[in-house]
Amino acid sequence: MTHSHLQSKAQSKLNAHMISISISKITRVLIILQINLDDLYTAKDASILLGKNPSYVKILHNKTPEKLPKGQYRKIGRELIITKDGIERLRREIQK
Structure with missing residues (x-):
């Protein structure tokens, strides 16, 4: 060669x-x-879906972030975004 x-x-x-x-x-x-955008919610929408005060998830994140499901939420700018699965996990925790 x-x-x-x-x-x-x-x-x-x-x-x-x-x-x-x-x-x-x-x-x-x-x-x-x-990412399916239909599976993402703002903290306010998540709170309402949980039947709580609209600021519930945001306050929970600020005061006790360890109570939010790991890997199921993210802060983007000023907005806290949470997945549908994260909301369901949070719902189960609330019911305990």
């Missing part, structure tokens, strides 16, 4: 590896972005 042929083969392997890495990163991003 000639030097240029070996170089071309090595470049092809490198390109294939780079494409593989890019696809892996894209897949991770797509998984992260695969």
Whole structure:
């Protein structure tokens, strides 16, 4: 094999590896972005769904954040967002 042929083969392997890495990163991003917006609620909406005062979830987050289901809520700017699953978990905790 000639030097240029070996170089071309090595470049092809490198390109294939780079494409593989890019696809892996894209897949991770797509998984992260695969959120059903119908399953997200503001703290106010969550409080109302729980049959509580509209500020209930926000106060709960500010005073005792450990009572909110881990990984089921996130503060985005000033807004507290909670998932539908998080609301259901919170509902079960309230009923105890």
